[in-house]
Amino acid sequence: MRTRSEDTRARILTASADLFARQGYHGTxxxxxxxxxxxxxxxxxxxxxxxEELLLEIMLDPIDRILVSSDQILATDGDATTKLRQLGxxxxxxxxxxxxxxxxxxxxxxxxxADGKAQILQRRQQYLDRWRQVLQEGATAxxxxxxxxxxVEGILGLFIYTFVWARASTPPEELTRSIMxxxxxxxxxxxxxxxx
Amino acid sequence: MRTRSEDTRARILTASADLFARQGYHGTxxxxxxxxxxxxxxxxxxxxxxxEELLLEIMLDPIDRILVSSDQILATDGDATTKLRQLGxxxxxxxxxxxxxxxxxxxxxxxxxADGKAQILQRRQQYLDRWRQVLQEGATAxxxxxxxxxxVEGILGLFIYTFVWARASTPPEELTRSIMxxxxxxxxxxxxxxxx
DNA sequence: CGACCCCTACCGACCAGTCGGTACGTTGAG
DNA sequence: CTCAACGTACCGACTGGTCGGTAGGGGTCG
Numbered sequence: 001m002r003t004r005s006e007d008t009r010a011r012i013l014t015a016s017a018d019l020f021a022r023q024g025y026h027g028t029x030x031x032x033x034x035x036x037x038x039x040x041x042x043x044x045x046x047x048x049x050x051x052e053e054l055l056l057e058i059m060l061d062p063i064d065r066i067l068v069s070s071d072q073i074l075a076t077d078g079d080a081t082t083k084l085r086q087l088g089x090x091x092x093x094x095x096x097x098x099x100x101x102x103x104x105x106x107x108x109x110x111x112x113x114a115d116g117k118a119q120i121l122q123r124r125q126q127y128l129d130r131w132r133q134v135l136q137e138g139a140t141a142x143x144x145x146x147x148x149x150x151x152v153e154g155i156l157g158l159f160i161y162t163f164v165w166a167r168a169s170t171p172p173e174e175l176t177r178s179i180m181x182x183x184x185x186x187x188x189x190x191x192x193x194x195x196x
Numbered sequence: 197m198r199t200r201s202e203d204t205r206a207r208i209l210t211a212s213a214d215l216f217a218r219q220g221y222h223g224t225x226x227x228x229x230x231x232x233x234x235x236x237x238x239x240x241x242x243x244x245x246x247x248e249e250l251l252l253e254i255m256l257d258p259i260d261r262i263l264v265s266s267d268q269i270l271a272t273d274g275d276a277t278t279k280l281r282q283l284g285x286x287x288x289x290x291x292x293x294x295x296x297x298x299x300x301x302x303x304x305x306x307x308x309x310a311d312g313k314a315q316i317l318q319r320r321q322q323y324l325d326r327w328r329q330v331l332q333e334g335a336t337a338x339x340x341x342x343x344x345x346x347x348v349e350g351i352l353g354l355f356i357y358t359f360v361w362a363r364a365s366t367p368p369e370e371l372t373r374s375i376m377x378x379x380x381x382x383x384x385x386x387x388x389x390x391x392x
Numbered sequence: 393c394g395a396c397c398c399c400t401a402c403c404g405a406c407c408a409g410t411c412g413g414t415a416c417g418t419t420g421a422g
Numbered sequence: 423c424t425c426a427a428c429g430t431a432c433c434g435a436c437t438g439g440t441c442g443g444t445a446g447g448g449g450t451c452g
Binding site for chain 1: 221351355356379
């Protein structure tokens with residue numbers, strides 16, 4: 001059963017994510033949030049403890065979701081090449097579905113206090129470790145080249161910049177495909193058949 | 197001859213780039229800028245027209261520099277594979293030398309007014325067009341796979357995220373090498389010997 | 393030489409406006 | 423009657439920016 005409160009709260013979350021993505025956290029005043037949601041301050045603060053807590057909640061959502069889906073991928077018994085491709089398409093789908101929240105997640109880390117930073121950083125590391133794990137697995141299995149894994153930090157950047165800057169003109173599945181078209185043969189040792 | 201004024205102005209520029217990179221434009225107050233530079237408001241505004249003009253100047257610097265160096269690379273008569281590698285190492289070197297300014301350039305676009313946006317966007321497109329040009333050249337010459345170029349927007353993200361998040365633990369040349377280790381075979385059709 | 397002057401670099405008080413946040417009143421459904 | 427879900431009025435702190443003023447170095451005169 002969906003209460004009215006939860007509904008209002010959800011509206012606040014999505015509207016804020018949208019504004020924060022477009023103008024940044026500090027660039028978005030309370031007033032803008034309020035008339036985007038259609039509330040006054042009193043109503044707003046009935047649902048939200050503080051602006052910064054709101055930010056943290058927005059940022060936790062996308063990373064928590066993808067921790068679940070990537071976990072399922074890792075649990076598969078396919079080879080590393082397959083898992084790698086799945087990790088990529090999964091990330092692309094996630095960003096396509098929640099681009100605003102992902103943008104905020106990847107841009108506003110520095111705004112958070114020590115608590116929020118710790119929570120976000122831990123999950124971020126967890127997620128990137130999934131990639132590192134698959135990369136390692138593929139390397140020892142002889143599927144992948146022996147790689148210096150420093151670039152893994154950049155994968156999130158590769159995706160988000162492609163999605164943010166190329167979105168208007170191109171459907172999301174094509175963006176993911178374009179990225180994976182480079183990433184797969186860049187990582188895999190033997191020629192990889194491109195699906196489709 | 198280097199005047200005192202130019203020196204002070206330069207100090208303002210670098211200090212501001214540093215603070216903007218760490219805390220964001222809106223997250224950095226005038227007060228913080230002032231005691232980072234060691235000036236009072238009067239002195240500050242003697243050199244800078246406005247905070248936003250300051251931001252624009254910070255952002256124009258890295259892109260203008262790399263437009264020059266990438267132009268020189270394009271003018272070379274090497275093959276596309278060589279040019280591609282040079283574009284990558286050039287970008288890596290630029291970011292390593294000016295990480296703060298690059299961070300600001302890639303994060304604070306939305307803060308700018310219509311004028312600033314136009315100036316930055318034009319240069320950004322110019323630079324990415326260099327990559328597209330080389331990619332196209334290599335594709336028609338049979339050096340590269342036939343690629344969907346949507347991912348090109350993500351190259352900047354790939355680099356900046358790698359440099360920002362992996363910097364502390366790794367020297368910049370290694371970061372560039374790690375990235376190019378993936379990018380080159382991801383783009384080039386035939387196996388590419390890795391230098392060094 | 394010294395007296396004058398001007399201009400650059402800088403100071404610090406001040407401004408209107410905006411910030412995030414709170415206290416409390418009101419409304420309406422169960 | 424109750425309590426959640428809001429609106430309204432207000433707060434102090436802080437925002438970017440302005441303005442009148444000043445210290446002092448360098449040039450130009452007699």
